[in-house]
Amino acid sequence: xxxxxxxxxxxxxxxxxxLEARRQLCLVALAVRLPIVLVAPLLNPPNxxxxxxxxxxxxxxxxxxxxxxxxxxxLPRVANLDALPPPNRRLMADYAxxxxxxxxxxxxLPVGAQAELTLHSxxxxxxxxxxxxxxxxxxxxx
Numbered sequence: 693x694x695x696x697x698x699x700x701x702x703x704x705x706x707x708x709x710x711l712e713a714r715r716q717l718c719l720v721a722l723a724v725r726l727p728i729v730l731v732a733p734l735l736n737p738p739n740x741x742x743x744x745x746x747x748x749x750x751x752x753x754x755x756x757x758x759x760x761x762x763x764x765x766x767l768p769r770v771a772n773l774d775a776l777p778p779p780n781r782r783l784m785a786d787y788a789x790x791x792x793x794x795x796x797x798x799x800x801l802p803v804g805a806q807a808e809l810t811l812h813s814x815x816x817x818x819x820x821x822x823x824x825x826x827x828x829x830x831x832x833x834x
Contacts, residue, residue: 708720780797780832783795783832791812792809792812793812794809794812795817795831795832795833796809796817796819796829796831796832797829797830797831800827800828800829800830801821801823801827801829802823802825802827804823804824805823805824805825805827806821806823807819807820807821807822808821817831817833
């Protein structure tokens with residue numbers, strides 16, 4: 693497609709070169725500005741299209757009904773949307789309080805166990821856990 697557009701543009705260049713300099717300048721300016729003017733409204737859509745958005749972390753998470761993204765664009769094609777768990781209330785409250793967000797399901801810790809979040813970054817979580825008995829931990833991370 694780019695090659696076809698280049699041929700059309702070069703054909704226009706031939707007849708454009710036959711015009712006087714002032715008309716050449718006006719037509720080149722029009723050719724450059726016209727696409728920008730036509731596309732400009734798409735770069736900043738009016739609020740009536742988007743609606744009022746709460747752009748806070750809590751607002752974005754409350755707009756996401758499955759705990760991933762609003763349109764599920766990051767899920768694999770074979771993902772069963774009905775099998776996704778709903779957002780966890782404690783985790784959502786933790787997001788509302790601010791960072792760091794503790795994604796450890798503390799309700800599954802044995803009685804007397806202690807867990808301390810020692811590392812929190814976008815890619816890494818680390819806890820120091822002390823417990824007298826073995827258990828399985830659950831981490832809320834998708």
